[in-house]
Amino acid sequence: MSRPEPDPTERLEPLLRDLGSSRTGLTSREAARRLVHYGPNELRRRGGRHWPRALGRQFTHPLALLLWAAAALAFVAGIVPIAVAVMVVIILNAVFAFAQEVQAEKAVEALAAFLPVQAKVLRDGRPQAVPAAELVPGDVLMIEEGDRISADARLISGGIEVDLSTLTGESMPVFRSADLADTGVSLLQARDLAFSGTMCTEGQARAVVFATGMRTELGRIAALSERVQPEENPLDRQIRKVSRLIALIALITGAAFVPIATFGAHLPVSEAVVFAVGLLVGNVPEGLLPVITLALALGVRDLxxxxxxxxxxxxxxxxxxxxxxxxxxxxxxxxNRMRVTHVWTAAGTYELGDAPVSGDARRADPALAGLASVMTACNNARRDLAGTLTGDPTEVAMLGAADRLGEPGAAGRLCLFHFDPALKRMSTVDERDGGTWVDTKGAPETVLPQCAAIMEGGAARPLTAERRRDVEQVVDDHARQGLRVLALAVRRLDPGQPVPRRREDAERDLTLLGLVAMQDPPxxxxxxxxxxxxxxxxxxxxxxxxxxxxxxxxxxxxxxxxxxxxxxxxxxxxxxxxxxxxxxxxxxxxxxxxxxxxxxxxxxxxxxxxxxxxxxxxxxxxxxxxxxxxxxxxxxxxxxxxxxxxxxxxxxxxxxxxxxxVAAIRSGRQVYDNIRKFICYIFAHTTPEIVPFLVFALAGGAIPLPLTVLQLLAFDVGTETLPALALGREPAEPGLMRRPPRERSESVIRPAMLVRAWLFLGVICAVLSMAGFFYVLLRAGWHPGDPTGPGSPLHHAYRQATTMTFLGLIAGQVGTAFAARTEHASLRSVGVTSNPLLLWGIAFELALAAVLIYAPPFQALLGTAALTPDMLAFVVPFPFLVWGADEIRRWLLRRRKAAP
Missing domain, CATH: 3.40.50.1000 (HAD superfamily/HAD-like)
Structure with a gap:
């Protein structure tokens, strides 16, 4: 013989005893003592945030370390302005990234916002308002409609409707009562418990607190969110890889130049080291972090x-x-806008439009009037003074449908059995039409088993197994159309029969009136x-x-x-x-x-x-x-x-x-493409920056240095940055959303990109810039080995020649910028003028080049000299040659791809 369930009151006394409390709550002195023991009723992050460490990480990022090295080398080489500029870039990027990190990690702090500022409790035997943070286990909460519950508690009297959506995601309020005691279910399903962070939507109750702070269900979620740490995102990994590659290239070229210059060009070791330092600093892309940051920031703004x-x-x-x-x-x-579209009864299916159902239909099918009555009575939505329906979207939709089905008579509610998410149904006991009725609505799979009959032809007929299958088939047919289906049923109580107080007594022997199908349109x-x-x-x-x-x-x-x-x-x-x-x-x-x-x-x-x-x-x-x-x-x-x-x-x-x-994904793809375009643009200048030093070293000094260290740095820092920033604003290439997603492991740098940058664009730029250098020297009568130092007859021509190399690099840079705008498509497909920021960047680059070449102070600093019109004319075709060669390469690639 099974043992009967203990009375809820009997189950409560051991809990009060274990908590050291009573139905009248705690004394103020005992509550203060427990506050010291349990701590405040707050959600907190373990260990707190280590602000100095978080900020320090921004200064020790792999690319930041590379920039620090560049600044240090610039100081060693005595190029103080360049070193200061690099340090400013490091600081600005670190502060900006740190601010983003602070704003991005606030999940636990947001959870704390679910705790109210004040809570009503019984202290010293009387009601008091205390800060929610001072609640302790054993306190007796006084919960009323509209209150946000401040701690996990067991109800000791009364009943309330609670919105548990913050914890369970269930949109419908659930009923919690001191008279309901559940065993063998999870905490969130227990009908005598209320939880921190949830809202009381109806009723009054008292409850004894058994968990506060991080020990509550809300605290458990906070702890879980804290333990689930997001992994490093793909871009950070890619930037680290790029930084390592750039550092490796810079170190190899710088270190290789010292023995080559010392033994090949017979330079003093100290002079060779200075050249190597300049080459090293020149190969560090100071604009990489600002360009990536700008590209991402613009993407954020657009989104x-x-x-x-x-x-x-x-x-x-x-x-x-x-x-x-x-x-x-x-x-x-x-x-998320519910609307009843169909009503089904044993007589057939009715499509509900905006107009009321005809009187003939209502007279021919009495079940329709019954449906309207249940829709209205078994419903907690209301019409406000302005006539607007307010409440749960499903119940609002039901009231609207009832208006179109007819005019149900007034009903007086005697009892309410709240919607139960486990049972998936709700019932009321109402007085109407001179009798007492049980009105039930809910999911068909839970209402049909409680039905013994079906309304058919104005009379209740037995709901046979075959008829049940027919109804279930109708439910499935509606569900397949994307409609949400509810079943509505009634039972008229016998005259003099007492109002059922238990759900099991009310929701039995029901008569199915019909089905209601609702649509939430896509x-x-x-x-x-x-x-x-x-x-x-x-x-x-x-x-x-x-x-x-x-x-x-x-x-x-x-x-x-x-x-x-x-x-x-x-x-x-x-x-x-x-x-x-x-x-x-x-x-x-x-x-x-x-x-x-x-x-x-x-x-x-x-x-x-x-x-x-x-x-x-x-x-x-x-x-x-x-x-x-x-x-x-x-x-x-x-x-x-x-x-x-x-x-x-x-x-x-x-x-x-x-x-x-989807729009955000498209924008993300565009930003990634633009980052790759910028990196290709940066890498394309590595080859023409190294070639002049290699020519000088491999010639054993017979060919003077085609580009000075200061000219290289002016090119790398001064003229390169704005066009690079503009590439971060490049419009999307055609076919962006017809490409498959990238693999998680795919690198931002691919071999094809390196071949294009170093061995195609870079070689073309290097050949053109060296052609300008030799064009000036040979016209001045220079022969290999002739002196070109200060005081020699060829010294002015040599300065013009290095200036031609410098201007040739800038001209090639302009062509590279246009070539890098697309990876496969033609420039015409995206529009030559579709990126006005790039046009302004190139205009600034050319204006700066003119200042560096023709302004006397910069001539003295960089060793430049004014160029003649024929020299300028020699350089004018360079951008078109670089861009044109890459346009032909892309055309051949498109043709090869389309050939199959």
Whole structure:
């Protein structure tokens, strides 16, 4: 014989005894003592934030270290202005990056915002308002409608409706009562418990606190969010690789020049070292960090205009490498605007438009009037003084449908059995039409088992097994169309029968009136965005808490899946091993996870990342925070999302629109392309910077140095930066969203880029600049080995020759800038003038070159000399030759690609 469940009151006394409390609460003195023992009721980050260390990391970043080395070498070489300029770049970038880091990591602090400032408790036997941070276990909370609950507590009297969406994601309020005691269920499902951070939407109750601060369920989520650390993003890894490569190139060229100059050109060791230092500093791209920062900042600004707020600059690039989007359905793919579209009774299906149902239909089918009555009575939505319906979207939709079905008579509520997320139904006991009725609405799979009859032809007829299958078929048919279906049923109590006080007594022997089908229409722009994703090779996985058929129908309507997607329910996912989940994700490209929990989102994100995918995950609840932090890109809803989700995410959508996610991915791809264009532009100048020194060294001094160290530095720092910055603002190439996603391991520097930069563009620029150098010297009558030093007859011609090399480098730089604007497409396809910032940058570059060449102070500093018109005419074709050669190369590549 089974042992009966103990009375809830009997179960409460041991808890009060264990907590050392009573129904009248604690004394102020005891509460103060416990506050010292348990600590404040706050959510906190373990260890705090180490501000000096975080700031110090910005100064010891790999590229920052390379720039520090460049500054130090410039000081050694006695080039103080260059050293100071490099240090300014380091400081500005460090401060900017540190500010971004501070703004990006606030998930736990946002969780704390769910705790109210004040709480009402019983202290010293009377009600008091105390700071929520001073609540301790054993306190008795007084909870009323509109209160945000301040700690985890067990109800000791009364009953309340609680919005648990911040913890469970469930949109409907749930009923919690001191008279309900559950065993064998999770804490969040226990009907006698209330939790920190949730909201009381109706009723009054008293509850004894049993957990505060980090020991609450909210604290557990905060601790989980803290433990789930986001990994280093792909861009940071790529920058580190680029920095190492640049450092290696600079060190090799600098170190190799010393023995070559000493033994080949017979230079003194001290002079060879000075040349090597200049070469080293010249090979360090001081503009790399500013250009990357600017490109990312511009991407952030553009995305903010489109409705996506990006909180971490490097996340813009990560968006561009996204290969999988795990998206919710409600509010992201759909408009989150419920409307009843169909009503089904035993007599048939009625399509509800804006006009009321005809009187003939209502007279022919009495079940319609019954449906209108249940829609109105079993409903907590209300119409305000202005006539606007307010409340849960589903219940608002039901009231609107009731208005179109007819005019139900007034009903007086006698009892309410709140919506239970486990049972998925709600019931009321109401007086109307001269009798007492039980009115029930809920998910068909939970209401149908409670029904014994169905309303047919104005009379209740037995609900046979065959008739049940017919009703279930109607439910499935509606769900396949993407409609949410609710079943409505009634039972009239016998005259004199007492009002049932237990749910089990009320929700039995019901008569099914019919089904109500509601639609949350897909956003009109989503289908096009999904098509762009498919063209770009981006996989979309729907992860939702909705019914499997409904989720599949909506996904099918917007083009995410075809006719036969793989649908996995939350229960099926829970039974899967990690190996099974990995196999599922590999074998099925069209996937829908229905009735999924937030923990399921975390599992899915981990599994996809383990397969090497870059994952974007959408979410809106507190319980989505761990998954949002785990994903490469956490995308929170700005309108419907919680503060915690917004803070834990990387991107916040101000319009909750899936199309905005796709726009963000497009922008990320564009930014990544522009970073690669800039790096190609920088690397293309390595070869022409090294060649003059190699020519001098390998000639054994017979050929004078074609470019001085100071001219090299002026070229590298002064004229290169603005065009490089402009390339970070380059418009997208055609076909950007028709390329497959990049692999997580793909490097920003590819062998083809190095060949193009060093051995194609770089060689052309080097040949042209050296041609200008020899053009001036040979016209002046120079022969190899002739002296060109100060006081010699050829000294002025030599200064003009080095100036020609300097100007030739700048002219080649202009051609390289136009060539680097596209990787495969022709320049005409993107427009010669489509990047006005580049045109201004080139204009500034040429103006600066004129100043450095013709201004006497700079002539004395850099060793330049004024050039004659014929020399300038010799240099004019250089940009067109560089750009034209690369245009032909790209044309041949396109032709070869199109040949098959």
């Amino acid at each position: 903010a205009r489109r409705g996506a707020v990006v909180k971490r600059l490097s996340a813009v690039e990560t968006l561009g490498s996204t290969g999988v989007i795990c998206t919710d359905k409600t509010g992201t793919l759909t408009e 956003r009109p722009e989503v289908a096009e965005a999904v098509a762009h994703c498919h063209a770009a090779g981006i996989r979309i996985i729907v992860v939702t808490g909705d019914h499997a058929l409904t989720a599949a129908a909506v996904a099918r309507q917007v083009g995410i899946v075809g006719e036969r997607p793989a649908v996995v329910t939350g229960e099926q996912l829970d039974r899967m091993s990690e190996h099974d989940l990995d196999a599922l994700l590999r074998e099925h490209r069209q996937l829908i996870f229905a009735r999924s929990s937030p923990e399921a989102k975390l599992r899915i994100a981990d599994a996809l990342r383990a397969e090497g995918h870059v994952v974007a995950m959408t979410g809106d609840g507190v319980n989505d925070a761990p998954a949002l932090r785990r994903a490469d890109i956490g995308v929170a809803m700005g309108r419907s999302g919680t503060d915690v989700a917004r803070e834990a995410s990387t991107v916040v959508l101000t319009d909750d629109d899936f199309a905005t996610v």
